[in-house]
Amino acid sequence: MSDTPIHEVYAIRYGEQKLRPEGSTFIGGDPAKMIRGLDFFTYVIKGPSGTFVVDTGMKADLSGEGGRELLVEPADVLSRIGVDPKSVETVLLTHAHFDHVGNLDHYPNAHFTIHEEEMMSITGPDMNYAPFKLAYHKRDTTRLVELLYEERLSFYTEKVTPVAPGIEFHLVGGHARGQLVLRVHTRRGWIVLASDAVHLYEEVEDERPFAIFYDLKDMIDGYRICHDLAGGIDRLISGHDPKVTDWYPAIAPEFEGVVLDLGAAPKR
Numbered sequence: 001m002s003d004t005p006i007h008e009v010y011a012i013r014y015g016e017q018k019l020r021p022e023g024s025t026f027i028g029g030d031p032a033k034m035i036r037g038l039d040f041f042t043y044v045i046k047g048p049s050g051t052f053v054v055d056t057g058m059k060a061d062l063s064g065e066g067g068r069e070l071l072v073e074p075a076d077v078l079s080r081i082g083v084d085p086k087s088v089e090t091v092l093l094t095h096a097h098f099d100h101v102g103n104l105d106h107y108p109n110a111h112f113t114i115h116e117e118e119m120m121s122i123t124g125p126d127m128n129y130a131p132f133k134l135a136y137h138k139r140d141t142t143r144l145v146e147l148l149y150e151e152r153l154s155f156y157t158e159k160v161t162p163v164a165p166g167i168e169f170h171l172v173g174g175h176a177r178g179q180l181v182l183r184v185h186t187r188r189g190w191i192v193l194a195s196d197a198v199h200l201y202e203e204v205e206d207e208r209p210f211a212i213f214y215d216l217k218d219m220i221d222g223y224r225i226c227h228d229l230a231g232g233i234d235r236l237i238s239g240h241d242p243k244v245t246d247w248y249p250a251i252a253p254e255f256e257g258v259v260l261d262l263g264a265a266p267k268r
Protein backbone atom coordinates (compact mmCIF):
# COMPACT_ATOMS: atom_id res chain seq x y z
CA MET A 1 0.00 0.00 0.00
CA SER A 2 1.27 3.45 -0.81
CA ASP A 3 1.30 6.16 1.83
CA THR A 4 -0.28 8.62 -0.57
CA PRO A 5 -3.37 10.12 1.08
CA ILE A 6 -6.80 9.18 -0.22
CA HIS A 7 -9.29 11.85 -1.25
CA GLU A 8 -13.00 11.97 -1.87
CA VAL A 9 -13.61 13.62 -5.25
CA TYR A 10 -17.09 14.73 -6.23
CA ALA A 11 -18.23 16.20 -9.52
CA ILE A 12 -21.02 18.75 -9.15
CA ARG A 13 -23.04 18.80 -12.36
CA TYR A 14 -24.35 22.35 -12.37
CA GLY A 15 -25.38 22.85 -15.98
CA GLU A 16 -26.14 21.27 -19.30
CA GLN A 17 -26.44 21.97 -22.98
CA LYS A 18 -28.61 19.16 -24.29
CA LEU A 19 -27.67 19.46 -27.95
CA ARG A 20 -25.08 21.38 -29.91
CA PRO A 21 -23.95 21.52 -33.53
CA GLU A 22 -21.25 19.04 -34.44
CA GLY A 23 -19.58 21.89 -36.31
CA SER A 24 -19.00 23.93 -33.15
CA THR A 25 -17.91 20.83 -31.25
CA PHE A 26 -15.28 19.18 -33.44
CA ILE A 27 -12.94 20.50 -36.11
CA GLY A 28 -14.48 19.49 -39.42
CA GLY A 29 -17.85 18.73 -37.82
CA ASP A 30 -21.11 19.29 -39.73
CA PRO A 31 -22.64 22.65 -38.70
CA ALA A 32 -26.13 21.39 -39.58
CA LYS A 33 -25.91 18.19 -37.52
CA MET A 34 -26.96 18.38 -33.86
CA ILE A 35 -25.23 16.00 -31.48
CA ARG A 36 -25.45 15.29 -27.76
CA GLY A 37 -24.18 18.39 -25.99
CA LEU A 38 -22.17 19.12 -22.88
CA ASP A 39 -22.58 18.82 -19.15
CA PHE A 40 -20.95 21.44 -16.91
CA PHE A 41 -19.10 20.52 -13.74
CA THR A 42 -17.24 21.89 -10.80
CA TYR A 43 -15.47 19.60 -8.35
CA VAL A 44 -14.78 19.28 -4.68
CA ILE A 45 -11.84 17.34 -3.25
CA LYS A 46 -11.79 16.36 0.41
CA GLY A 47 -8.78 14.84 2.12
CA PRO A 48 -6.30 15.15 4.96
CA SER A 49 -5.00 18.46 3.56
CA GLY A 50 -8.48 19.99 3.67
CA THR A 51 -11.21 20.75 1.18
CA PHE A 52 -10.44 22.10 -2.27
CA VAL A 53 -12.98 23.47 -4.70
CA VAL A 54 -11.98 23.08 -8.35
CA ASP A 55 -13.44 25.79 -10.61
CA THR A 56 -16.52 27.87 -9.83
CA GLY A 57 -18.90 27.37 -12.77
CA MET A 58 -20.68 29.87 -15.00
CA LYS A 59 -22.45 32.97 -13.71
CA ALA A 60 -26.22 32.61 -13.54
CA ASP A 61 -26.96 35.47 -15.93
CA LEU A 62 -25.29 33.53 -18.74
CA SER A 63 -27.76 30.68 -18.35
CA GLY A 64 -29.77 30.26 -21.52
CA GLU A 65 -27.06 31.58 -23.83
CA GLY A 66 -26.19 29.11 -26.57
CA GLY A 67 -28.67 26.62 -25.12
CA ARG A 68 -26.59 26.27 -21.95
CA GLU A 69 -28.69 26.03 -18.80
CA LEU A 70 -27.58 26.54 -15.24
CA LEU A 71 -29.32 23.75 -13.30
CA VAL A 72 -28.03 24.55 -9.80
CA GLU A 73 -25.60 26.99 -8.23
CA PRO A 74 -22.48 24.98 -7.42
CA ALA A 75 -22.01 26.85 -4.13
CA ASP A 76 -25.59 25.94 -3.07
CA VAL A 77 -24.85 22.29 -3.74
CA LEU A 78 -21.68 22.55 -1.66
CA SER A 79 -23.74 23.85 1.26
CA ARG A 80 -26.11 20.89 0.88
CA ILE A 81 -23.22 18.43 1.14
CA GLY A 82 -21.81 20.09 4.23
CA VAL A 83 -19.20 22.39 2.70
CA ASP A 84 -19.92 26.01 3.62
CA PRO A 85 -18.65 28.13 0.70
CA LYS A 86 -17.61 30.82 3.21
CA SER A 87 -15.32 28.29 4.88
CA VAL A 88 -13.57 27.23 1.65
CA GLU A 89 -9.93 28.27 1.89
CA THR A 90 -8.62 27.23 -1.52
CA VAL A 91 -10.18 27.28 -4.98
CA LEU A 92 -8.08 25.70 -7.73
CA LEU A 93 -8.79 27.16 -11.17
CA THR A 94 -8.03 24.94 -14.17
CA HIS A 95 -8.31 27.85 -16.63
CA ALA A 96 -10.27 31.10 -16.93
CA HIS A 97 -13.07 30.36 -19.42
CA PHE A 98 -16.47 31.76 -18.44
CA ASP A 99 -17.89 28.42 -17.33
CA HIS A 100 -15.04 27.88 -14.86
CA VAL A 101 -14.45 31.26 -13.19
CA GLY A 102 -17.91 32.89 -13.23
CA ASN A 103 -18.58 32.68 -9.49
CA LEU A 104 -15.33 33.67 -7.81
CA ASP A 105 -17.25 35.73 -5.26
CA HIS A 106 -19.21 32.73 -4.01
CA TYR A 107 -16.04 31.95 -2.03
CA PRO A 108 -15.46 35.21 -0.13
CA ASN A 109 -12.67 33.88 2.07
CA ALA A 110 -10.84 31.69 -0.41
CA HIS A 111 -7.42 31.99 -1.94
CA PHE A 112 -7.39 31.21 -5.67
CA THR A 113 -4.70 29.62 -7.81
CA ILE A 114 -4.21 29.53 -11.57
CA HIS A 115 -1.27 28.96 -13.91
CA GLU A 116 0.73 32.05 -14.85
CA GLU A 117 0.41 31.13 -18.55
CA GLU A 118 -3.37 31.54 -18.27
CA MET A 119 -3.15 34.88 -16.49
CA MET A 120 -0.64 36.20 -19.05
CA SER A 121 -2.93 35.01 -21.83
CA ILE A 122 -6.09 36.72 -20.57
CA THR A 123 -4.39 40.00 -19.69
CA GLY A 124 -2.11 40.35 -22.72
CA PRO A 125 -1.91 40.37 -26.51
CA ASP A 126 -3.61 36.96 -26.86
CA MET A 127 -6.90 38.78 -26.29
CA ASN A 128 -6.38 40.72 -29.53
CA TYR A 129 -7.33 37.47 -31.30
CA ALA A 130 -11.08 36.86 -31.45
CA PRO A 131 -10.84 33.03 -31.48
CA PHE A 132 -8.69 33.07 -28.34
CA LYS A 133 -10.89 35.61 -26.54
CA LEU A 134 -14.10 33.74 -27.38
CA ALA A 135 -14.69 31.86 -24.14
CA TYR A 136 -13.43 34.48 -21.67
CA HIS A 137 -15.53 37.16 -20.02
CA LYS A 138 -14.17 40.62 -19.25
CA ARG A 139 -15.78 40.77 -15.81
CA ASP A 140 -14.15 37.46 -14.75
CA THR A 141 -10.73 38.63 -15.87
CA THR A 142 -11.28 41.97 -14.12
CA ARG A 143 -12.22 40.16 -10.94
CA LEU A 144 -9.11 37.97 -11.17
CA VAL A 145 -6.94 41.08 -11.44
CA GLU A 146 -8.71 42.54 -8.39
CA LEU A 147 -8.13 39.31 -6.47
CA LEU A 148 -4.45 39.54 -7.39
CA TYR A 149 -4.25 43.01 -5.86
CA GLU A 150 -6.19 41.77 -2.83
CA GLU A 151 -3.46 39.13 -2.40
CA ARG A 152 -5.98 36.35 -2.95
CA LEU A 153 -4.62 34.97 -6.23
CA SER A 154 -1.36 33.16 -6.77
CA PHE A 155 0.21 31.40 -9.72
CA TYR A 156 1.65 28.08 -10.66
CA THR A 157 4.74 28.49 -12.74
CA GLU A 158 5.92 24.94 -13.37
CA LYS A 159 4.73 22.19 -15.72
CA VAL A 160 3.93 19.94 -12.76
CA THR A 161 3.06 21.33 -9.34
CA PRO A 162 2.12 19.46 -6.19
CA VAL A 163 -0.94 21.10 -4.61
CA ALA A 164 -0.95 18.83 -1.55
CA PRO A 165 0.14 15.22 -1.01
CA GLY A 166 -1.93 13.18 -3.47
CA ILE A 167 -3.05 16.19 -5.54
CA GLU A 168 -0.98 17.60 -8.39
CA PHE A 169 -1.47 19.97 -11.28
CA HIS A 170 -0.11 19.35 -14.77
CA LEU A 171 0.07 22.13 -17.34
CA VAL A 172 -1.08 20.90 -20.75
CA GLY A 173 -2.18 24.10 -22.49
CA GLY A 174 -3.82 23.50 -25.86
CA HIS A 175 -7.49 24.35 -25.32
CA ALA A 176 -6.46 27.38 -23.25
CA ARG A 177 -2.87 28.59 -23.00
CA GLY A 178 -2.71 27.84 -19.29
CA GLN A 179 -5.00 24.80 -19.22
CA LEU A 180 -4.29 22.64 -16.18
CA VAL A 181 -5.35 19.10 -15.44
CA LEU A 182 -5.48 17.74 -11.92
CA ARG A 183 -4.30 14.31 -10.80
CA VAL A 184 -5.85 13.18 -7.53
CA HIS A 185 -5.28 10.06 -5.46
CA THR A 186 -8.55 8.37 -4.46
CA ARG A 187 -9.61 5.06 -2.95
CA ARG A 188 -9.40 3.52 -6.43
CA GLY A 189 -5.97 4.99 -7.12
CA TRP A 190 -5.05 8.06 -9.14
CA ILE A 191 -7.67 9.71 -11.31
CA VAL A 192 -7.30 12.65 -13.67
CA LEU A 193 -9.71 15.58 -13.71
CA ALA A 194 -8.99 16.62 -17.27
CA SER A 195 -11.15 19.75 -17.15
CA ASP A 196 -11.28 21.23 -20.65
CA ALA A 197 -8.10 19.50 -21.78
CA VAL A 198 -10.68 16.81 -22.68
CA HIS A 199 -14.26 18.00 -23.22
CA LEU A 200 -15.53 14.72 -24.65
CA TYR A 201 -14.11 11.20 -24.55
CA GLU A 202 -14.20 11.05 -28.35
CA GLU A 203 -11.36 13.57 -28.40
CA VAL A 204 -9.08 11.07 -26.68
CA GLU A 205 -10.45 7.85 -28.14
CA ASP A 206 -10.42 9.02 -31.76
CA GLU A 207 -8.05 12.01 -31.45
CA ARG A 208 -10.89 14.09 -32.76
CA PRO A 209 -9.98 17.70 -31.93
CA PHE A 210 -12.43 19.99 -30.15
CA ALA A 211 -13.34 23.10 -32.14
CA ILE A 212 -12.15 25.73 -29.63
CA PHE A 213 -8.43 25.89 -28.89
CA TYR A 214 -5.38 28.08 -28.39
CA ASP A 215 -2.84 25.65 -29.84
CA LEU A 216 -3.99 22.62 -31.81
CA LYS A 217 -0.86 20.53 -31.40
CA ASP A 218 -0.72 21.18 -27.66
CA MET A 219 -4.40 20.26 -27.41
CA ILE A 220 -3.85 16.92 -29.15
CA ASP A 221 -0.72 16.29 -27.11
CA GLY A 222 -2.90 17.08 -24.10
CA TYR A 223 -5.26 14.24 -25.04
CA ARG A 224 -2.31 11.86 -25.02
CA ILE A 225 -0.91 13.26 -21.78
CA CYS A 226 -4.28 12.95 -20.05
CA HIS A 227 -4.75 9.38 -21.27
CA ASP A 228 -1.24 8.39 -20.16
CA LEU A 229 -1.54 10.14 -16.79
CA ALA A 230 -4.88 8.47 -16.13
CA GLY A 231 -3.84 5.06 -17.47
CA GLY A 232 -7.16 4.59 -19.27
CA ILE A 233 -10.62 6.03 -19.83
CA ASP A 234 -11.89 4.58 -16.52
CA ARG A 235 -9.66 6.94 -14.57
CA LEU A 236 -9.95 9.91 -16.88
CA ILE A 237 -12.72 12.37 -16.04
CA SER A 238 -13.58 14.48 -19.06
CA GLY A 239 -14.54 18.07 -18.36
CA HIS A 240 -17.85 18.22 -20.22
CA ASP A 241 -18.88 14.76 -21.40
CA PRO A 242 -22.43 13.77 -20.29
CA LYS A 243 -21.06 10.21 -20.13
CA VAL A 244 -19.49 11.20 -16.80
CA THR A 245 -23.06 11.64 -15.52
CA ASP A 246 -24.09 8.34 -17.11
CA TRP A 247 -21.18 6.41 -15.62
CA TYR A 248 -20.61 7.71 -12.09
CA PRO A 249 -22.99 7.08 -9.17
CA ALA A 250 -24.54 9.85 -7.10
CA ILE A 251 -23.22 10.18 -3.54
CA ALA A 252 -26.82 9.66 -2.32
CA PRO A 253 -30.20 9.18 -4.06
CA GLU A 254 -31.22 12.82 -3.52
CA PHE A 255 -28.14 13.93 -5.49
CA GLU A 256 -28.84 11.82 -8.58
CA GLY A 257 -27.32 13.54 -11.59
CA VAL A 258 -26.00 16.39 -9.41
CA VAL A 259 -23.21 15.14 -7.14
CA LEU A 260 -21.22 12.26 -8.60
CA ASP A 261 -18.71 10.13 -6.73
CA LEU A 262 -15.57 10.00 -8.87
CA GLY A 263 -13.84 7.73 -6.35
CA ALA A 264 -16.25 4.97 -7.43
CA ALA A 265 -15.53 2.78 -10.43
CA PRO A 266 -17.48 3.95 -13.50
CA LYS A 267 -20.29 1.79 -14.90
CA ARG A 268 -19.45 1.95 -18.59
Ligand SMILES: [Zn+2]
Pocket residue numbers: 097099100196239240
Ligand atom coordinates in the same frame (compact mmCIF):
# COMPACT_ATOMS: atom_id res chain seq x y z
ZN1 LIG B 1 -15.48 24.42 -19.89
